Amino acid sequence: MDAVVSKSPVTPFSLKDAPSLIERVWPAQKISVEAQKERKAVKGQTLTGLGSYWKGRKPLILVRACVLGALLPSTGNDEEDLAVFEALCGLSDDQVRERFKLSLTIDEIKAFATPEQLSALFEQNDNQLAKFRKMTRKERNDLMSAVIARMPYQARVERLLRPEEVDEETLTSEQLPWVNEHLGTNANSLSELIEQIGIMRFGARPRIGDVFCGGGSIPFEAARLGCDAYASDLNPIACMLTWGALNVIGAPSKRRKALEIAEKSLLVSIDEEITALGIEHDSKGNRAKAYLYCLETRCPQTGWMVPMSPSWVISRSKKVIAVLIPDQANKRYEIEVRTAQDAAEFESALKGTIQGGRLVHEVGGEVFATPVKSLRGDRKGSNGETVTNIRPWEKGDFAPRPSDLFQERLYAIQWITKETLRKPRQTTFFTSVRPEDEAREHKVHEFVEANLTSWQAQGLVPDMSISPGEKTSEMIRTRGWTRWHHAFTPRDYIIIASLLKNNHEAEIGVLIPSLLNHASKLCQWATTNAPLDADGKQAGGARDLPNHVFYNQAFNTFWNYASRASNFLLRDIVVTKEVPTATIRGQGQVSNTSALALADRSDIFITDPPYADAVHYHEISEFFIAWLRKRPPEPFKHWTWDSRRPLAIKGDGEDFRKGMVDAYKAMADHMPDNGLQIVMFTHQDAGVWGDMAQIFWGAGLRVMAAWYIATETTSELKKGGYVQGTVILVLRKRKDGEHGYKDEVVQEVKVEVADQIDTMAGLNQSLKGHGRIENLFEDADLQMAGYAAALRVLTKYTTIDGVDMTKEALRPRVKGERGLVAEIIEFAVQVANEHMVPEGMSPKVWGQLTGSERFFFKMMDVEEAGAKKLDNYQNFSRAFRVPKYDDLMGSTVPNEARLKSAKEFKKAGFEGTEFGSSKSRAMLFAIYEIQNDVDSDDVLSHLHDLIPDYFNVRDDLISLADYIAKKRANLDEAEARAAAILHGLIRNERFG
Known part of the structure; x- marks a missing residue:
């Protein structure tokens, strides 16, 4: 990481008091598109190779945009300022050529190309496009790039490389001359430009700090741009990942070559040890790839030992199954691995011996079922937590004792054929456990028993x-594991111990947690339906394999699990093949300290802090710390190898608020007066946003700007307060705060929230030459952005109604207390809701609906757009304060969620709820009656009875009936037709 020294004659501090670009204008929608593209790359993301188990990394393009937005000045010419920003970020129309990756289809070219471009690309025959003209690849790519630049931005980026995938000089060299002219700089590279702007702002190359560095995306991208970076985290695994980003991905080519030699030597050493033990090769020379285990227990009703698995399918594509063969004499089952004889046998194997939380097996034609909870003896303990009869394992245990409730049994092995061991494309097959396999398994146990204490x-x-906790207690309760080695197989011990003993490179050590993520009894066996090709191999590579531990953020115990053999497991430490490279242009410093112990100054702090639904990294990381704490790689030996749970800032409560105030005050105290803080924050709970306002008050900070970035790709696994993106809060030190009164502040919040939502809904549309962008944001996102707008107003005040808000922020809260800030934040929610008027409904009618009615009609609008995510319904039920939204739902299946139809409501649901007594419920009943051929006069009469103020709201009813008819036209033709009839009945109703 050689420093870049600028020789430019720029004037130090000439931009000291200039506002930053991100405080005034920022292309949030364009950044959102790029961030989502990066997210969709999944394992192709630059830092994921260091460890996919760390889920909280923010996209590098978002970090890049924050750094540049904070450094670049706002000159007052928004158009030119944005052009400079986009050019340096790699988002400019002029950079499509450098980012070109995939060609367009003929139909796409016809849709977006100019006549001149069509003529240049195609030969014409009778005024029809015939075929591509002959030209060089460069000529065709240049023409394609020009066409791509005319596409809507979402479609465009699908054809392009991500900015981080393009060489920096290639991406920005042509842009620098006019950028220099605009900024008054004289740089020959982006990193030199960054240094010059830093000198103009802060008197030196800018330093970016992150005290919650996590997976390292913020310090990595800052250093890659040419800033100096300071990173710290309480968690040593986070620090090691950040160090790895700078020193593994950012390793110079000479060091990479040295690592390649070292890792080859390491793999040879481990392989020689494993081979010498004779535990992975069979008598024919085939080598094991994976071992499949299951638990086994004695059925209390029959006395039989029963293998436990929810399914006995081993390979879906190859139709390989495990078949239980009764051994009457010994009251147990042999397990035969074979190809299913027919579809019926395969279907039968899909149903295992664990069904609906019960142990199920058949003896003598009779089926016996025993609840697993009964087997374990689940009951409430004295402290209210569930306890069981499972024996707690001891330090010297590595396998169950014969008297334990659950035994562990090897039941299948996946092998690589001897002939394809050294080939890139290997052939695999499955076998039952043979006597020679049992002998090798016994040898493993003997070897571990002889060495465990020493190891x-x-x-x-x-x-x-294993300390009890939110995530860790599951293993203790359901398996009796009390120490971390209990969660791993004896084979894992042998492989990982050999790795730790033979490795001497810190860069390889950084990848050990990734390897651990693919080891242990917490790896479920995964099989897919990928078809076989002509050679009998799975298309796209083998998909029968052990899953990784942290496919979600929990410790999941399984009835059947899988263990990787050494050659398969050790793939995760191959630095030179699996991990990408990047050039680090700034200096990076990593410190394993708490945010509260900050001692180093930074010009700009960019943080992604813990918050109310944060991942329990302080618990999850103990899975890795257990293996590394006694033998950490050399650069990390002075770190504290403990999760330090008591010191971790938890995601809620008084301790969370106090810890965050202290952390952000420490950062404010360690930045210059013209420094900035950027906080990346995601949550949809008004209470948490109220906490954030008080945190910033207590830290002496003021929110200057708030932007919303749609960073996340959708996932039906997400529940609760999850939304599509991240709010970017821009803060400065609060100097001379304003004094205000609640009534004034409330009105200011109203204006600010409305403006925020209107801006987001159409951001960039009025700017020339920045690409057409469809609105990426869902209404749940817009509502969350409303919270951020409220913070922007609130935090500029020192006192409100004579109350010193800084002191108020630091005051301990009484449980359930609802103060001034909470009231104003909740008001912001209502303003946001009023702004989320569904398309096709008048604001006047919308403003008169109750919360449950708004929920119902808003979701009708969402359904028309084709959305079926349960998340949408959950988020909007919170937004509109509908506590029992499921009463209004026809389905709550995650991928098929929908509202009830009028026919499904029938005559029920009128009593006891806000929606039941509403005019909307009455209208649905009228629509139901029309569908059931009730006389028109009776329909209207019933409607009069159900709506006491019928004549006062008649115009609203006409509008709502028309709305339902249009929204249901493509989803429920019968309901739409009935709503249209009701619309006509009410409108043409005669009186007198």
């Missing part, structure tokens, strides 16, 4: 206890 003393195998 634990040397730090080669963990002896660290």
Whole structure:
């Protein structure tokens, strides 16, 4: 990481007091498109190779945009300022050529090309496009790039490389001359430009700080741009990942070559040890790839030992199954692995011996079912937590004792054929457990038994206890595991101990947690339906394999699990093949300290802090810390190898608020008066946003700007307060705060929230030459952005109604207390809701609906657009304060969620709820009656009875009936037709 020294004669501090671009204008929608593209790359993301188990990294393009937005000045010419920003970010129309990746289809070219471009690309025959003209690849790519630049931005980026995938000089060199002219700089590279702007703002190359560095995306991208970066985290695994981003992905080519030699030597050493033990090769020379295990227990009703698995399918594509064969004499089952004889046998194998939380098996034609909870003896303990009869394992245990409730049994092995061991494309097959396999398994147990104590003393195998917690208690309760090595197989001990003993490179050590993520009894066996090709191999590569531990953020125990053999497991430490490269242009410093212990100054702090639904990294990381704490790689030996749970800032409560105030005050105290803080924050709970306002008050900070970025790709696994994106809050030190009164502040919040939502809904549309962008934001996102707008107003005040808001922020809260800030934040919610008028409904009618009615009609609008995510209904039920939204739902299946139809409501649901007594419910009943051929006069009469103020709201009813008819036209033709009839009945109703 060689420093870049600028020789430019720029004037130090000439931009000291200039507002930053991000405080005035920022192309949030364009950044959103790029961020989502990066997210969709999944394992192709630059930092994911260091460890996919760390889920909280923000996209690098978002970090890049924050750094540049904070450094670049706002000159007052928004158009030119944005052009400079986009050019340096790699988002400019002029950079499509450098980012070109995929050609367009003929139909796409016809849709977006100019006549001149069509003529240049195609030969014409009778005025029809015939075929592509002959030209060089460069000529065709240049023409394609020009056409791509005319496409809507979402469609465009699908054809392009991500900015981080393009060489920096290639991406920005042509832009620098006019950028220099605009900024008054004289740089020959982007990193030199960054340094010059830093000198103009802060008197030196800018330093970016992140005290919650996590997976390292913020310090990595800052250093890659040419800033100096300071990173710290309480968690040593986070620090190691950040160090790895700078020193593994950012390793110079010479160091990469040295690592390639070192890793080859390491893999040879481990392979020689494993081979010498004779535990992975069979008598024919085939080598194991994976071992499949299941638990086994004695059925209390029959006395039989029963293997436990929810399914006995081993390979869906190859139709390989495990078949239980009764052994009457020994009251147990042999397990035969074979190809299913027919479809019926395969279907039968899909149903295992664990069904609906019960152990199920058949003896003598009779089916016996025993609840697993009964087997374990689940009951409430004295402290209210569930306890069981499972024996707690001890330090020297590595397998169940014969008397334990659950035994562990090897039931299948996946092999690589001897002939394809050294080939890139290997052939695999499955076998039952043969006597020779049992002998090798026995040898593994004997070897571990002889060495475990010594390994634990040397730090080669963990002896660290599993502390009870939100995520960790599951393993203790359901398996009796009390120490971390209990969660791994004896084979894992041998492989990982050999790795730790033979490795001497810190860069390889950084990848050990990634390897651990693919080891242990917490790896479920995964099989897919990928078809076989002509050679009998799975298309796209083998998909029968052990899953990784952290496919979600929990410790999931399984009835059947899988363990990787050494050659398969060790793939995760191959630095030179699996991990991408990047050039680090700034200096990076990583410190394993708490945010509260900050001692180094930074010009700009960019943080992605913990918050109310944060991942429990302080617990999850103990899975890795247990293996590394006694033998950490050399650069990390002075770190504290403990999760330090008591010191971790938890995601809610008084401790969360106090910890965050202290952290952000420490950052404010360690930045210059013209410094900035950028906070990336995601949550949809008004209470949490109220906390954030008080945190910033307490830290002496003021929100200057708030932007909303749609960073996340959708996932039906997400529940609760999850939304599509991230709010970017821009803060400065609060100097001379304003004094205000609640009534004034409330009105200011109203204006600010409305303006925020209107801006987001059409951002960039009025700017020339920045690409057409469809609105990316869902209404749940717009509502969350309303919270941020409220913070922008609130935090500029020092006192409100004579109350010192800084002191108020630091005051401990009484549980359930609802103060001034909470009231104003909740008001912001209502303003946001009023702004989320569905398309096709008048604001006047919308303003008179109750919360449950708004929910119903808003979701009708969402359904018309084709959305079926349960998340949408959950988020909007919170937004409109509908506590029992499921009463209004026809389905709550995650991928098929929908509202009830009028026919499904029938005559029920009139009593006891806000919606039941509403005019909307009455209208649905009228629509139901029309569908059931009730006389028109009776329909209107019933409607009069159900709506006491019928004549006062008649115009609203006409509008709502028309709305329902239009929204249901393509989803429920019968309901739409009935709503249209009701619309006519009410409108043409005669009186007198």
